Structure formats: C-alpha cells, structure tokens
Amino acid sequence: MGDVCVIGVGMTRFGKFPERTLTDLALEALLNAGRDAGVDLKRIQAAFVGHVRQAGQGAMLGQRIMRDIGVTGIPVLNVENICSSGSSAVWCARGLISSGQFDLVAVVGVEQLSILGKGVIPPRREDLEGLQGMTLPAYFAMVARRHMYEYGTTLEQLAKVSVKNHKNGCLNPYAQYRREITLEQIENSAMVADPLTVLHCSPTGDGAAAAIICSEKVARKYTATPVRIAASVLTSGTYNGNWRDLTTNDQTKRAAGQAYETSGIGPEDLDLIELHDCFTIAEVTHYENLGLCRQGDGGALIDQGATELTGKIPVNPSGGLLAKGHPLGATGVAQIVEIVWQLRGEAGDRQVPGARTGLAHCLGGVIDGLDLGACTVHILKK
Amino acid sequence: MKEERDSAGRTVPIREGLFAVPGEKPERPYLLGSRCRRCGSVYFPRRAVCANCLGETMEEIPLSRRGRLYTYTIVRYPAPGLRAPYAVGYVDLPEGVRVFSVLTGWDDENLGLGIDMELVVERFGEDAEGNEVQTYKFRPLQG
Numbered sequence: 072m073g074d075v076c077v078i079g080v081g082m083t084r085f086g087k088f089p090e091r092t093l094t095d096l097a098l099e100a101l102l103n104a105g106r107d108a109g110v111d112l113k114r115i116q117a118a119f120v121g122h123v124r125q126a127g128q129g130a131m132l133g134q135r136i137m138r139d140i141g142v143t144g145i146p147v148l149n150v151e152n153i154c155s156s157g158s159s160a161v162w163c164a165r166g167l168i169s170s171g172q173f174d175l176v177a178v179v180g181v182e183q184l185s186i187l188g189k190g191v192i193p194p195r196r197e198d199l200e201g202l203q204g205m206t207l208p209a210y211f212a213m214v215a216r217r218h219m220y221e222y223g224t225t226l227e228q229l230a231k232v233s234v235k236n237h238k239n240g241c242l243n244p245y246a247q248y249r250r251e252i253t254l255e256q257i258e259n260s261a262m263v264a265d266p267l268t269v270l271h272c273s274p275t276g277d278g279a280a281a282a283i284i285c286s287e288k289v290a291r292k293y294t295a296t297p298v299r300i301a302a303s304v305l306t307s308g309t310y311n312g313n314w315r316d317l318t319t320n321d322q323t324k325r326a327a328g329q330a331y332e333t334s335g336i337g338p339e340d341l342d343l344i345e346l347h348d349c350f351t352i353a354e355v356t357h358y359e360n361l362g363l364c365r366q367g368d369g370g371a372l373i374d375q376g377a378t379e380l381t382g383k384i385p386v387n388p389s390g391g392l393l394a395k396g397h398p399l400g401a402t403g404v405a406q407i408v409e410i411v412w413q414l415r416g417e418a419g420d421r422q423v424p425g426a427r428t429g430l431a432h433c434l435g436g437v438i439d440g441l442d443l444g445a446c447t448v449h450i451l452k453k
Numbered sequence: 454m455k456e457e458r459d460s461a462g463r464t465v466p467i468r469e470g471l472f473a474v475p476g477e478k479p480e481r482p483y484l485l486g487s488r489c490r491r492c493g494s495v496y497f498p499r500r501a502v503c504a505n506c507l508g509e510t511m512e513e514i515p516l517s518r519r520g521r522l523y524t525y526t527i528v529r530y531p532a533p534g535l536r537a538p539y540a541v542g543y544v545d546l547p548e549g550v551r552v553f554s555v556l557t558g559w560d561d562e563n564l565g566l567g568i569d570m571e572l573v574v575e576r577f578g579e580d581a582e583g584n585e586v587q588t589y590k591f592r593p594l595q596g
C-alpha cells in the first residue's frame with residue numbers, strides 16, 4: 072500500500088465576512104485547491120466537510136457545496152468535532168484512501184462566526200459547567216493559573232506567544248490580523264478572564280480551507296513531488312472520574328505519541344509545527360504535550376526563542392489561531408494548507424528554509440469531565 | 454423578606470439531584486455523589502452507570518462540604534445571559550472528586566490556589582416564571 076498524498080491546497084483569507092455565505096466561502100477554497108492540484112473536480116470520488124454548525128446553520132453543507140460544482144451522487148460526509156472538525160475530515164479522507172476505498176477525495180473546512188455577533192462562543196447548556204458560567208476563556212484562564220502555580224510559568228511568557236504569532240501573521244496574506252503587537256498592548260487590553268486579556272485569546276472569524284487528497288498512484292499523475300501524510304491520528308478525551316488535570320492534555324500526548332510511532336518521525340525531526348493556540352497558555356502546554364520539552368518547561372522554551380520563525384522548531388509560522396484566525400471548522404484544514412505550502416517552499420516571507428516535515432495539531436471542545444473533546448495530529452513529509 | 458420572595462415565586466435548583474439542603478439551621482447543604490458498589494468509584498454529578506467498571510448499582514452518597522481550591526478565574530466577559538464579574542473554579546473534595554463550581558464570598562484578595570473552601574447553596578438567577586434559581590457554590594473558609 073502506497074502513501075496517502077496531498078496534491079492540492081487552497082483557502083480563503085480569514086477574517087470577518089458577514090455578507091458572504093458558507094457555501095460561497097467553501098467554494099472559493101475548494102476551487103483554489105482544485106486549481107492548485109491541477110485536478111478536474113468532476114473526478115472527485117468523495118467529499119468530507121468539517122463544520123461546527125454554529126447556530127444550527129449548515130446542515131447538509133457538504134452536499135450544497137458539491138451541488139454548486141455539479142459533483143453529485145458521490146459519498147459526502149459532514150464532520151463535526153468542534154475545533155477539530157476540519158482535521159477530523161482529513162482523518163476520514165486519509166483513512167478511507169489508505170484502506171483502498173477511494174483514491175481521489177476532497178476535504179473542506181468552513182465556518183462563519185461573524186454572523187453570530189460579538190463575544191465568546193456560547194457554551195452548551197446541557198453541560199453543567201456551561202450552565203453555570205463556564206466559557207472557553209474561563210477554562211484556559213484556569214489552566215493558566217494552575218500552570219503558573221505548579222511550574223512558575225509567567226504571564227509574560229504567555230504573552231510572548233501572542234507577540235510571536237502576531238509577528239508571523241504579518242507575513243501571511245491569508246491572516247485575519249496582520250499587525251505586530253507588544254507585551255504592553257497585551258497587558259493593557261481588556262481583561263476577559265483573569266489572568267487572560269483579550270490579546271491572549273484567538274479571535275472569532277470566518278473562512279474556509281480545502282485540500283485534494285489522493286493515493287500515491289494517483290498523485291504521480293499530477294506531480295513529481297507530492298506531500299505525503301506520514302501519520303494521521305484522532306483521539307478523544309480521557310474520563311478520569313471527574314479528576315481533570317488542567318495543566319496537561321492526555322489526549323494530545325496520546326495522539327502525538329501514536330503519530331511519532333507510526334511515522335518513525337519524532338519531535339526532534341520536525342521542521343515546523345502548526346498547533347492549536349486557541350489561547351496563549353494552550354500553545355505553552357502543547358509544547359509539553361507534543362514532547363518539544365519536559366512538562367513544566369513550556370515557558371522556558373518560548374523565552375529561549377526556540378519556537379520563533381527563526382528558532383530551532385518554528386511553531387505556528389502561519390500566525391496560528393491567535394493571528395491567522397480561528398473559523399472553527401476551517402482551522403484544521405488550514406493547518407494542513409500551511410504545512411503543504413511550507414514543505415513545497417511556497418510560504419513566501421514566512422518560509423521555514425528547507426522544511427521537509429511538519430506536524431499539525433488540533434484540539435476541540437470543553438466537555439464536562441473529559442480532558443477536551445477531540446484531538447488530531449497529522450504529520451506531513453516531503 | 455423571605456416570605457415576600459416565597460409568595461412571588463418558588464426557589465428551584467439549577468438542576469435536580471445535584472445537592473441537598475437539610476432542614477435544620479444553620480444550613481449545611483451538601484453535594485449528592487454516586488459511589489459504585491462494585492469498584493468504589495465516586496462521581497459528581499450522579500451517574501447511573503459506572504464509567505470505570507460499567508457497574509449499574511450506584512449508591513447515592515453525600516460528598517464532603519469542604520475542599521481545596523485547585524484553580525479559579527474571575528470572568529469579566531460573561532457567558533450569554535449572565536452578568537460579570539463572577540468567579541468560577543475547581544474544588545478538590547476528599548472523595549477524589551474535582552468539582553466545577555461558581556465561587557462566592559470572594560474579593561480581590563481572598564482567593565488563592567490551595568485554600569480551604571466550604572459549600573453553600575445560593576441564588577444563581579431567575580427563571581422565566583420568576584422563580585429564584587439556586588445552585589451550589591463554594592466560598593473561602595473564613596479563619
């Protein structure tokens with residue numbers, strides 16, 4: 072069995088586009104990916120569409136996208152796994168190609184949060200925590216406070232993550248925010264949940280991303296140098312009888328561990344990482360969860376500059392969720408798009424020189440009593 | 454005051470089966486947990502099936518009224534329908550349960566990780582019929 076390859080990628084700019092529609096955003100990304108691959112989209116055998124259906128919109132979204140390009144009759148699966156919806160769609164595609172069921176499929180991730188109005192993403196009221204005032208910023212604020220207490224991590228170290236990712240975002244024409252910010256601006260921005268101010272939080276926004284994924288055999292017809300998916304892992308949270316350790320994330324550790332093992336590529340072999348920096352503290356804890364440093368040393372890693380664009384292991388060269396933006400369903404696919412551009416040497420001013428391997432990590436959904444809902448790790452290589 | 458409120462509406466729990474308030478004064482409310490008769494695992498909120506061993510014989514147990522603050526935050530940008538600021542946190546109970554809870558009796562100075570907390574039942578808000586909605590909260594244990 073050959074490798075599963077990504078032969079085309081595309082996305083919309085991330086931002087606030089309340090006047091557009093979900094299908095329109097998704098189509099722009101998909102057509103870009105199709106052109107990039109040089110593939111006639113009529114040949115697509117299946118489509119996997121990641122979308123969170125905020126406010127109940129977007130049922131059968133995948134079918135509506137395919138309808139608009141006249142690709143009908145094929146299997147279309149709408150995938151919802153909160154922030155990991157898009158990357159879970161990639162996982163579906165990779166698995167079904169790997170098993171021989173299809174050899175040319177499309178993956179799309181899309182979201183439009185601007186039409187929900189301002190503010191935090193509403194928690195689910197069926198969860199007792201959500202009912203009693205839990206919000207995503209509150210959750211990560213509590214993670215931050217405990218991490219600071221146990222490991223001496225400082226608020227300034229957390230803020231440095233936001234400074235770094237905004238700096239990278241300036242170099243990305245697809246980013247929602249293309250402006251540098253300072254430690255002072257972060258400290259003086261509005262408090263959302265102590266100790267996190269608004270510039271510690273990823274923005275809400277709109278956008279879409281797409282990828283054309285195929286078997287190695289098909290890939291050879293289109294390109295001499297396809298990007299390969301060396302590992303694709305999906306995990307759910309651990310149920311610990313209501314004893315949740317907030318400073319670590321077991322499901323990210325398990326997903327990364329499996330990805331490293333199946334690909335034979337370890338954290339020391341990676342040239343870049345796109346990880347789920349929904350809040351600054353999340354990036355610091357994922358340095359630890361992904362094995363870039365020991366538990367508790369995430370703050371030191373950012374101090375050393377190791378994860379800067381010019382550092383030992385650049386993290387979120389695209390600007391990450393903090394600066395590039397976080398249209399939930401689109402996020403996981405957009406990470407794949409960035410890594411493919413990087414591995415092909417097409418990432419422009421934010422190019423990591425000579426990149427050959429990259430890892431994408433997505434994590435979504437605060438659920439009562441679980442770590443979080445769904446985690447994916449993908450490793451791509453040239 | 455109390456009678457006036459009672460005539461305007463009842464007091465209702467935020468959800469049934471979370472806590473109990475015995476009649477005697479002073480009030481000593483407690484959380485209702487489940488303990489699996491087969492493996493001894495303890496849960497809050499209560500569960501019908503043990504996630505550890507799939508045992509279906511669960512006994513209801515009162516959980517300790519005191520615990521330690523694991524972490525907390527003061528929410529300045531509220532969840533929809535709530536008014537900020539409010540504090541929430543996780544409190545560790547001796548039964549091995551880490552409980553998410555609204556915090557009360559706090560000010561800018563008296564919260565800290567590891568401090569002792571005590572359970573109370575208080576007003577959370579009002580429902581559509583004008584009833585007072587109550588929930589469990591933890592407050593810093595004075596002295």
Ligand SMILES: [Zn+2]
Pocket residue numbers: 489490491492493494503504505506507508
């Ligand atoms: Zn049991």
